[in-house]
Amino acid sequence: MNPYTINTNDEVQTSQLAERLAVLLQPGDVIALEGDLGAGKTTFTKGLAKGLEIKRTVNSPTFTIIKEYHGRLPLYHMDVYRVENAFEDLGFDEYFEGDGVTVVEWAHLIEEQLPAERLTIYFYHEEDNNRKIELVPVGKRYEQLCKEIFS
Numbered sequence: 001m002n003p004y005t006i007n008t009n010d011e012v013q014t015s016q017l018a019e020r021l022a023v024l025l026q027p028g029d030v031i032a033l034e035g036d037l038g039a040g041k042t043t044f045t046k047g048l049a050k051g052l053e054i055k056r057t058v059n060s061p062t063f064t065i066i067k068e069y070h071g072r073l074p075l076y077h078m079d080v081y082r083v084e085n086a087f088e089d090l091g092f093d094e095y096f097e098g099d100g101v102t103v104v105e106w107a108h109l110i111e112e113q114l115p116a117e118r119l120t121i122y123f124y125h126e127e128d129n130n131r132k133i134e135l136v137p138v139g140k141r142y143e144q145l146c147k148e149i150f151s
Contacts, residue, residue: 004135004146007126014040014131015047017149022051024145027073027099030115032107035123040131041105044121045077048103060105066095074100081106119145 008014021031031048033041042060049058054071060079069075076095092113095102107114117139124132137143 003122004137004150006133006135006150008040008131008133010129011040011043014043014133015050017133018044018047019051020149021145022048022101024148025052025073025101027101028097029141029145030096030102030104030118032114032118032120033103033105033123034108034120036125039123039125040133041123044123044133045075045103045105048101049075049077052101068100074098076100076102077105078103079105080109117141 006017008017025048033044035041042058045060046058049056049069049071052069052071052073052075054069054075056069058067058069058075058077060077065078065080067077069077076098078092078095092110096115104110104114107120119142120136120138122134122136124134126132135146135149137146
């Protein structure tokens with residue numbers, strides 16, 4: 001599938017993109033986030049949370065691996081950077097197949113456990129606060145999401 005690309009100039013625009021996506025999300029949707037430290041993954045997740053009507057403060061679950069938030073849909077926010085064994089059974093599939101939306105930061109580290117269909121979003125730090133954000137849909141559901149966001 002062809003990627004959909006957008007450039008943002010600040011955290012507000014990154015968050016707004018995520019909010020637009022959030023209103024379209026359904027239970028069982030999986031979003032894989034990739035990018036260097038400080039590229040915008042957590043900012044994007046905060047925007048998703050806002051779009052899902054989550055009131056709690058969202059921050060990276062670096063040391064806890066998974067944080068759960070409740071709004072219009074549950075949000076399962078994973079940061080798998082510190083997962084030592086990609087094949088360790090941490091019950092990820094229960095989240096992927098659950099009643100909420102799952103966001104996985106550093107998703108390539110558990111590639112083998114990710115659902116075949118998902119939306120992978122790459123964050124590239126350009127200059128200052130500018131970001132290039134590339135959405136790569138895998139599967140019809142995610143292709144449709146991207147078309148709706150970029151229409």
